[in-house]
Amino acid sequence: MATLAAEVRRSRAPVEQPQQGLALTYHRLMLVMLLFVGVTLVIVGRLAILQVTTDRTARTAVVDPLLPARGDIVDRNGVPLARTIDAWAIAARPRDIIGDRAELARQLARLMPERTPQQYFALLSDRRRTFVYLARPAGPELVQAVNALGEPGLVFNREPERMYPQTALAGHVIGWTADGRGGIAGMERVLERQLVDPAQRGRPVALSLDTRVQAVLESELSQGVTTMMAEGGTGIVLDVDTGEVVAMASAPIINPNDASRFNIHAQTNRATAAVYELGSAFKPITVAAAMEAGVIRSMNQRYDVSAPIAIGRFRIRDDHPMGRSINIPELMVYSSNIATSKVAEEMGVARMQAAFRALGFDQAPPIEIERARPLWPRDWGRATLMNTGFGHGIAVTPLHLALAYAALVNGGTYRPATLLRVEPGRAVPGRRLYSEQTSYRIRQLLRLVVQRGTGRNAEAPGFRVGGKTGTAETVSRTGGYNRHLNVSTFAAAFPMDAPRYVVLVMIDSARPTAATSGQTTAAWTAAPIVSRVIARTGPLLGIIPDTNRDIPTGDLMPPARDEAAGH
Numbered sequence: 001m002a003t004l005a006a007e008v009r010r011s012r013a014p015v016e017q018p019q020q021g022l023a024l025t026y027h028r029l030m031l032v033m034l035l036f037v038g039v040t041l042v043i044v045g046r047l048a049i050l051q052v053t054t055d056r057t058a059r060t061a062v063v064d065p066l067l068p069a070r071g072d073i074v075d076r077n078g079v080p081l082a083r084t085i086d087a088w089a090i091a092a093r094p095r096d097i098i099g100d101r102a103e104l105a106r107q108l109a110r111l112m113p114e115r116t117p118q119q120y121f122a123l124l125s126d127r128r129r130t131f132v133y134l135a136r137p138a139g140p141e142l143v144q145a146v147n148a149l150g151e152p153g154l155v156f157n158r159e160p161e162r163m164y165p166q167t168a169l170a171g172h173v174i175g176w177t178a179d180g181r182g183g184i185a186g187m188e189r190v191l192e193r194q195l196v197d198p199a200q201r202g203r204p205v206a207l208s209l210d211t212r213v214q215a216v217l218e219s220e221l222s223q224g225v226t227t228m229m230a231e232g233g234t235g236i237v238l239d240v241d242t243g244e245v246v247a248m249a250s251a252p253i254i255n256p257n258d259a260s261r262f263n264i265h266a267q268t269n270r271a272t273a274a275v276y277e278l279g280s281a282f283k284p285i286t287v288a289a290a291m292e293a294g295v296i297r298s299m300n301q302r303y304d305v306s307a308p309i310a311i312g313r314f315r316i317r318d319d320h321p322m323g324r325s326i327n328i329p330e331l332m333v334y335s336s337n338i339a340t341s342k343v344a345e346e347m348g349v350a351r352m353q354a355a356f357r358a359l360g361f362d363q364a365p366p367i368e369i370e371r372a373r374p375l376w377p378r379d380w381g382r383a384t385l386m387n388t389g390f391g392h393g394i395a396v397t398p399l400h401l402a403l404a405y406a407a408l409v410n411g412g413t414y415r416p417a418t419l420l421r422v423e424p425g426r427a428v429p430g431r432r433l434y435s436e437q438t439s440y441r442i443r444q445l446l447r448l449v450v451q452r453g454t455g456r457n458a459e460a461p462g463f464r465v466g467g468k469t470g471t472a473e474t475v476s477r478t479g480g481y482n483r484h485l486n487v488s489t490f491a492a493a494f495p496m497d498a499p500r501y502v503v504l505v506m507i508d509s510a511r512p513t514a515a516t517s518g519q520t521t522a523a524w525t526a527a528p529i530v531s532r533v534i535a536r537t538g539p540l541l542g543i544i545p546d547t548n549r550d551i552p553t554g555d556l557m558p559p560a561r562d563e564a565a566g567h
Helices: 002-053 101-111 117-125 140-147 186-190 192-196 211-227 256-261 279-293 328-333 337-358 382-388 398-409 436-452 526-537
Strands: 080-092 132-138 154-163 232-239 245-251 309-311 314-316 466-475 481-494 501-508
Touching: 080 140, 101 117, 101 140, 117 132, 132 140, 140 154, 186 192, 211 232, 211 245, 211 501, 211 526, 232 398, 232 526, 279 328, 279 337, 279 398, 279 436, 279 466, 279 481, 309 337, 309 382, 314 337, 314 382, 328 337, 328 436, 337 382, 398 436, 398 481, 398 501, 436 466, 436 481, 466 526, 481 526, 501 526
Parallel strands: none
Antiparallel strands: 080 132, 080 154, 232 245, 232 501, 309 314, 466 481, 481 501
């Protein structure tokens, strides 16, 4: 029996040992599977948490939006100049990134080459930052491509973006915005509260600008500055009865869609935020003030201009010496410095200062956007008194001069400028500076300058243009004046028989070119631009050219020999 039992045990042993091995293997596999499932659940749980806590559509509770919701800005005819749209932004949460940062940085640099892989890696590795923008704004295609990388630490916002649909048109006037600070320049800054006021939402703000006229002015100004290789320039079209700025341009231009890439030189609005000595364009102002003061009592009043005026070691000369006495119309037509300085001397310091202060030449121009204060003379001695009469020794903005000309030709009423549309009958009453008679005489004189004097290149047939040239040496950066560079201005109004608009163009530091016959004076630089602007914009403004109408000037100056264009 014992032998039989032993044999039975020996026969079972080989069967029991494989069964025990299979059980052990089974338990080990189950343990591995449980570990795998556990790790998978941890990963899935982590991804689920990130998915739930990551808001990919609206992050206003996490990140400040680009701007508060802003209303639209439009021109006087309703053409959009600035509006807010929904745009995409790509950002990252460095602490939430779970992938390989170096590889992710390389992929981002491939899709968004504005930064290097090293720069992206630095942004993604900065755990001190909870949120960092990578692209703003971003197009839908780019958002889709970055999203396809599958990194949960990348986020995609929908946020408001300020857009300027006319690109660079009127950029200096409209201004621009900055992240989190709203409007920082131009009318965007001026209208900040109104644009973000919920009560005003849906009501666009209408400016006084006419985009059609603005486009013409910018085109002609830019072409002139480029052709003459000038440092810059500016232009203004102003309604003489309301003070509305219909167009205002400054060169170089600026695109508010990307204002930060333009330097301070380009960001400066030369029409309102820079001052210049504007030369002989001041002469009509001096003559009008003298007429009001009773210093000029007749158009036939004469001044001897046969010799320069000596003031210390300086001399006041005429560019085109007459060698005789001249009357008031000749003073204007030939742009006599000598005669004008004598008129200013007869006026005296008190009355000349009062005439300039009445036009605001001692303070920043009255307009909503960025403004510069004039350079008012400290010493009003004889030299200063006589020089300011023809626009030297005092520096104002081009807008100052445009407003002065509006008052000269509109019947004598001075009004502040505005960049907001004025409803019919709602113009500021203004204040009277000149009598109707003085204004009429000045209109005749300005028309004569274009018909027979230094402004003939500003003529636009049928539009009855009147105006005055002004050429002054630029101020040197090292002090004194640069005799080789000029600030050249032509200030005009049309039509002179019933003035509606002032058109002013100033060119800074034009170089002699074949297009200007080698000249850099206003008669050859600024005046032709004014002519083209008036010819192109007159019909847009409702003024139809008519060669059968004009303001009479025959009683002021009899026909004479041909007069050469001057300064």
